[in-house]
Amino acid sequence: MSILVNKNTNVVVQGITGHEGLFHTEQMLVYGTRIVAGVRPGKGGEWVVSGKVPIFDTVSSAVEATGADCSIIFVPARAAPDAILEAADAGIPLVVCITEGIPVQDMMRVRKYLDEKQVRLIGPNCPGLLTPGEAKVGIIPGHIGRPGNVGVVSRSGTLTYEVIHAITQRGMGQSTCVGIGGDPVHGLGFLETLELFEEDPHTDKIVLIGEIGGNDEERAAEFITDRLTKPVVAFIAGQTAPPGKRMGHAGAIVEGGTGTAAEKIKALEAAGARVARHPEEIADLLAGL
Amino acid sequence: MRLHEYQSKQIFAQNGIPIPRGRVASTAATAKEIAMELGGRVVIKAQVLVGGRGKAGGIRLARTPAEAEELATQILGMQIKGLPVRRVLVDEAAAIRSEIYLAVTNERNARRPVMVASAEGGVEIEQVAHDTPDKIVRLLVDPLLGLREYQAREIASRIELPRDHWKTFVQIARGLYQAYAACDATLAEINPLVITEDQRLIALDGKMVLDDNALSRHQDLAELRDIDEEAPVEVEARKYGLSYVAMDGDIGCMVNGAGLAMATMDIIKFNGGKPANFLDIGGGAGSDKVAAALRIILSDPGVHAILFNIFGGITRCDEVARGILAALESVETRVPMVVRLVGTNEAEGRRLLAGAKMETAATLSEAARKAVELAAQHAA
Structure with missing residues (x-):
């Protein structure tokens, strides 16, 4: 089983006629995802993917006609904030935004608006969701996953593929893989995802993949201590990375000393998580649990 | 993208923030002329995009135009942290009574802008934040409403600014927020904001960092980029949409995705090696980009091996392979290479x-x- 998406999820693709939108719509359909509609203003009434998917001008008309309960966004960065807001206003409870390069101030405004709505945002700048054997809503290569009991949550893109691949190669499988995205301001975070995995009866172990910067991993460590009963294997990318370019004094004052790989690893280990030294070791540690 | 002090202060002035009278000069003769126009004492300030200019001797007080010319000559001949000084800002000198710190930046945990202020501004502000955190005032701003007047007054009150200055301070704080919002900045900072002996508030120094993702909608700001201040290799990398950071090891890395690139560097270290760089070719990189990336890696003479780690998704392994081959045709090299290709079209890439x-x-x-x-x- 899974969290967030499964074989009954009805997906609308925003930006379905673009190069990436169309390519990944086909990939998702091949995987078995229920793609019920696409949105492209000005092309409502047309069909794509050999007549399999109807296009609508607006998200609300797509929802009305098809009952879509999940949206995936492939529109360019300048239009993506609008696309997220449009999906939220159409009453879609789960919005996955793949688009990268959205300005931070745009995302702060979008998040502020979404906070007052009943909507979960995944991303932006993320690879999306994969529930192996049921549905993929995103761009994670489908063949690398396999149904199983490991929940995966990650801030990265291709590093997540690497880890999913390694887990599968070791004969294990995943309940759901969640790419929450690497932007400073994003939707669903580690905490909410860990909580969903904790409640999911089919997830027995959790893999958390973090990166240097911010303090999401430190907060996840607190959550693991306080709330989580399932075992966690973690990896933090960037142990050898050069220190980030300094953001004036304000960055140092606001972020304080948080954000280095060493601090994140220390916090996660103190919370009882097993921390892998490199990505392939994640699968070894999982197998030992 | 970082702006120079003089660029930042011009933006501040456009948003109603008082700044010293002054102009930028690239020769000592111009610096002297500016000093004559301003009359009286001036400050000569090196314009380079690194911190610690004052401690390096890049900020000096001149009492006469002749002295201004002399100091400008010295500063224009300097290198600060490896960067040659190409321009100086000549500002009228202020008689300083006290220094305030005022900034706005992104608070990622709260997902909102945050105003940061202290009555103890100046170069030691980080020490103040560390030793006496209660002397730093922080106030979150609703990004849909912006900084309101009452909030700016609240900051003034909490840093115990004398009431006579509140009205001007509110105008400055709101101007700073406005500059931050209008320019899609990730940081707008005044340090110090001074109270002068004659009771004026002036932004003596300014710093702005802009969100690179937003530059496409700010053509005027994008043109302010000073490529003289960047390493040529970084300029080249940006031209191709590559993210490159040089390091001091000997194994060059080319990877798709920032997280995987960092993990690749980590595993090199884990195996006893040292990465020469961080290089993310991004998603969907075509062969042109890959070829450019390879040339950039090879331009570092310290590189003794190259590791390609490509996990194909949007990026196709065959495209990457073509890029590597194209680059090898145009670049003579005997540096050994290791390739790992997994994912989309991996078989074709390997072939x-x-x-x-x-x-x-x-x-x-x-x-x-x-x-x-x-x-x-x-x-x-």
Whole structure:
């Protein structure tokens, strides 16, 4: 089983006629995802993917006609904030935004608006969701996953593929893989995802993949201590990375000393998580649990 | 993208923030003219995009135009942290009574802008924040409403600013927020905001950092980029949409995705090697981009081996392979290479590279071990 998406999820693709939108719509359909509609203003009434998917001008008309309960966004960065807001206003409870390069101030405004709505945002700048054997809503290569009991949550893109691949190669499988995205301001975070995995009866172990910067991993460590009963294997990318370019004094004052790989690893280990030294070791540690 | 002090202060002035009278000069003669126009004492300030200018001797007080010319000559001949000083700002000198710190930046945990202020501004502000955190005032701003007047007054009150200055301070704080919002900045900072002996508030120094993702909608700001201040290799990388950071090791890395790039560097270190760089070719990179990336890696003479780690998704392994081959045609090199290709079109990618002289690896660990061995052999 899974969290967030499964074989009954009805997906609308925003930006379905673009190069990436169309390519990944086909990939998702091949995987078995229920793609019920696409949105492209000005092309409502047309069909794509050999007549399999109807296009609508607006998200609300797509929802009305098809009952879509999940949206995936492939529109360019300048239009993506609008696309997220449009999906939220159409009453879609789960919005996955793949688009990268959205300005931070745009995302702060979008998040502020979404906070007052009943909507979960995944991303932006993320690879999306994969529930192996049921549905993929995103761009994670489908063949690398396999149904199983490991929940995966990650801030990265291709590093997540690497880890999913390694887990599968070791004969294990995943309940759901969640790419929450690497932007400073994003939707669903580690905490909410860990909580969903904790409640999911089919997830027995959790893999958390973090990166240097911010303090999401430190907060996840607190959550693991306080709330989580399932075992966690973690990896933090960037142990050898050069220190980030300094953001004036304000960055140092606001972020304080948080954000280095060493601090994140220390916090996660103190919370009882097993921390892998490199990505392939994640699968070894999982197998030992 | 960082702006120079003089650029930041011009933006501040456009948003109603008082700044000293002054102009920028690239020759000592111009600096002297500006000093004559301003009359009286002036401050000559090196315009380079690094911190610690004052401590390096890049900020000096001149009492006469002749002295201004002399100091400008000295400063224009300096290098600060490796950057040659190409311009100086000549500002009228202020008689300073006290220094305030005022900034706005993004608070990622709260997902909102935050105003940061202190009555103890100046170069030691980080020490103040560390030793006496209660002297730093922080106030979150609703990004949909912006900084309201009452909030700016609240900051003034909490840093115990004398009431006579509140009205001007509110105007400055709101101007700073407005500049931050209008320019899509990630930081707008005044340090110090001074109270002068004659009871005026002036932004003596300014710093702005802009969100690179937003520059496409700010053509005027994008043109302010000073490429003289950047390493040529970084300019080249940006031209191709590559993210490159040089390091001091000997194993060059080319990876798709920032997280995987960092993890690749980590595993090189884990196997006893040292990465020469961070390089993310991004998603969907075509062969042109890959070729440019390879040229950039090879431009570092310290590189003794190269590791390609590509996990194909949007990026196709065959495209990457073509890029590597194209680059090898135009670049003479004997640096050994290790390639690991997994994912979309991996078989085709491997087939294309079969003729080239490179090691292949099935796993990341294997690739890292081979790269470390080859680098040691090549360096010997």
